[in-house]
Amino acid sequence: MWSDGGNYARGHWLNGRVTGQPLASVVAEICARAGLTEVDVSGLFGVVRGYGVTDVGPARAALQPLMLAYGFDATERQGTIVFRMRDARADHDLGASDLAEADGGDGQPEMQRAAEAEMAGRVRLTYIEAEGDYESRAVEAIFPDEETHAVSQSEVPLALTRAEGQRIAERWLSEARIARDAITLTVPPSRGHLQPGEVFRYRGASYRIDRVERAGVISLEGVRVEPGVYQGAEEADEAAGARAFLAPVPVLPLFLDLPLLTGDEVPHAPYLAVAADPWPGGVSLWSSNVDADYAFDTDIPRPAIIGQTLTALPRARPGLPDRGAPLRVRIGAGALSSVTPEQLAGGANLLAIGDGTAGNWEILQFGTAMLVAPGVYDLGERLRGQAGTDALMPAVWPAGSLIVRLDGAPVQIGLQSSQRNLARHYRVGPAARGYDDPSYEHRLEAFAGIGLRPLSPCHVRAQAVGGDMALRWIRRTRIGGDDWTGLDAPLGEAFEAYVVRVTQGGQIHRETVVTAPSWTYSAVDRAADGLSLPFEIHVAQLSDSFGPGPFARIVIDE
Numbered sequence: 001m002w003s004d005g006g007n008y009a010r011g012h013w014l015n016g017r018v019t020g021q022p023l024a025s026v027v028a029e030i031c032a033r034a035g036l037t038e039v040d041v042s043g044l045f046g047v048v049r050g051y052g053v054t055d056v057g058p059a060r061a062a063l064q065p066l067m068l069a070y071g072f073d074a075t076e077r078q079g080t081i082v083f084r085m086r087d088a089r090a091d092h093d094l095g096a097s098d099l100a101e102a103d104g105g106d107g108q109p110e111m112q113r114a115a116e117a118e119m120a121g122r123v124r125l126t127y128i129e130a131e132g133d134y135e136s137r138a139v140e141a142i143f144p145d146e147e148t149h150a151v152s153q154s155e156v157p158l159a160l161t162r163a164e165g166q167r168i169a170e171r172w173l174s175e176a177r178i179a180r181d182a183i184t185l186t187v188p189p190s191r192g193h194l195q196p197g198e199v200f201r202y203r204g205a206s207y208r209i210d211r212v213e214r215a216g217v218i219s220l221e222g223v224r225v226e227p228g229v230y231q232g233a234e235e236a237d238e239a240a241g242a243r244a245f246l247a248p249v250p251v252l253p254l255f256l257d258l259p260l261l262t263g264d265e266v267p268h269a270p271y272l273a274v275a276a277d278p279w280p281g282g283v284s285l286w287s288s289n290v291d292a293d294y295a296f297d298t299d300i301p302r303p304a305i306i307g308q309t310l311t312a313l314p315r316a317r318p319g320l321p322d323r324g325a326p327l328r329v330r331i332g333a334g335a336l337s338s339v340t341p342e343q344l345a346g347g348a349n350l351l352a353i354g355d356g357t358a359g360n361w362e363i364l365q366f367g368t369a370m371l372v373a374p375g376v377y378d379l380g381e382r383l384r385g386q387a388g389t390d391a392l393m394p395a396v397w398p399a400g401s402l403i404v405r406l407d408g409a410p411v412q413i414g415l416q417s418s419q420r421n422l423a424r425h426y427r428v429g430p431a432a433r434g435y436d437d438p439s440y441e442h443r444l445e446a447f448a449g450i451g452l453r454p455l456s457p458c459h460v461r462a463q464a465v466g467g468d469m470a471l472r473w474i475r476r477t478r479i480g481g482d483d484w485t486g487l488d489a490p491l492g493e494a495f496e497a498y499v500v501r502v503t504q505g506g507q508i509h510r511e512t513v514v515t516a517p518s519w520t521y522s523a524v525d526r527a528a529d530g531l532s533l534p535f536e537i538h539v540a541q542l543s544d545s546f547g548p549g550p551f552a553r554i555v556i557d558e
Helices: 005-010 023-033 059-070 162-178 341-345 523-529
Strands: 039-043 072-077 080-085 092-094 110-113 122-129 136-142 152-160 181-187 199-202 205-215 217-225 252-256 271-275 283-288 295-300 306-309 327-331 350-354 361-373 376-386 402-405 424-430 441-445 458-465 468-474 498-504 507-514 518-521 535-543 552-556
Touching: 023 039, 023 059, 023 080, 059 072, 059 152, 122 162, 136 162, 152 162, 162 217, 199 217, 252 402, 252 424, 252 441, 271 295, 327 402, 341 361, 458 535, 458 552, 468 535, 468 552, 498 518, 507 518, 507 523
Parallel strands: 039 080, 092 199, 122 152
Antiparallel strands: 072 080, 110 181, 122 136, 181 217, 199 205, 205 217, 252 271, 283 295, 283 424, 306 327, 306 402, 327 376, 350 361, 350 402, 361 376, 424 441, 458 468, 468 518, 498 507, 498 535, 535 552
């Protein structure tokens, strides 16, 4: 952010660096905690920006990642553990006169070279990004002549800059290729001062001693090393990018107790749609039967498109395109788009419109969406009262009604069937915060489980038969009603039953339950009820789990 911020990688700034520790201090502390006091860390160089030891284990397990990443060895010298950086500089020169003959051998060194197929030509290192958001990052090193796609992957629990991670990966790759060459030779006891970790030169090549066996003569096993591998490249670090802090803000939660839209949903579980500006990256829902001891319910990974109507929406006939005046809406975020008639018939552009209460939503679709201002659309070619919500369609949805796009962003919550119609407490807020954070919104809601509600009957007809009145209707199903291959629409309930009510002036004069889509209102019953024209007859399908669904009505006026 500063004009000379590019100098940060060269040590110009101290900000963020005071928590770093010298490698020698970290190794000494690990040894001290393990009870090792006779240690020599004077030969260690480097800085540890961050190191995580997550498992309980010996000091060796804690030191191993550091030894691999920073390239140093540990050897025992006269009762002291000496830590020393690898630099491949020769400590001793050995020639043919320094060798000894072992039993059964001729005294000549044994040279080995690993097969090409056993060597990895590509190394990938995963680490924690330092001086940024501490996210997981990966770097890769590859030889120019590498043609295979095999990758040797490693992970270190270290906070590193990108340049540091790249240097580690390149050193590992170079070490592995040079170490293909190994040597085994024997020297006389006079060479007993040779120790593991030291480097000797033999015939122009340098070898690091990995193993020493003393049985009369001394057997040395070593691998080839090169000083250039341990000379770090002059590569400047890139400035680590840190995301700007987003303060947690309250979200807008809307609960929608909806009918079945596809038939694959949990029928009794409502939906939760959430919007926020800015979006906190994820929203969590917590629930409880009291305003305490909340339990996690579900996560909402992405925001829903929520808005308000700017014009009124009058009632329209369901099943036919509503080509009346456009419905003008304003949405907070996202976008709406038009669809083809085929897509509309396939269920595209579903929208819920309501007053914000959980159970009062109409489902509609729109075919055209015209952008008239930023965030403002005119919606036309509407299909009203979808999924059986035509029975609840008011005379008009006033301006200011809420809309929610049903595009998969609203998710069903984990309501159990035994919790239907019970008031429960809900807290909704940023997933990164606890449910007791002030940014969380509290709601007290009870849900009927509209997905279990039967649809209202249709085509109610009345016909005079003598002095009686015969009523007939056609039932609708909430499950599998779009399948045209069957002989009849599936019942969708445990049994077929209907509630028939005779009302006048808002009062119920007669109520009965029938098991077929017909009923006869006899002249005797009508006289007993004392009704005069006009009066109404209401019919609703019964569900064993929900009760009566919405009523369809017919007015008898002649």
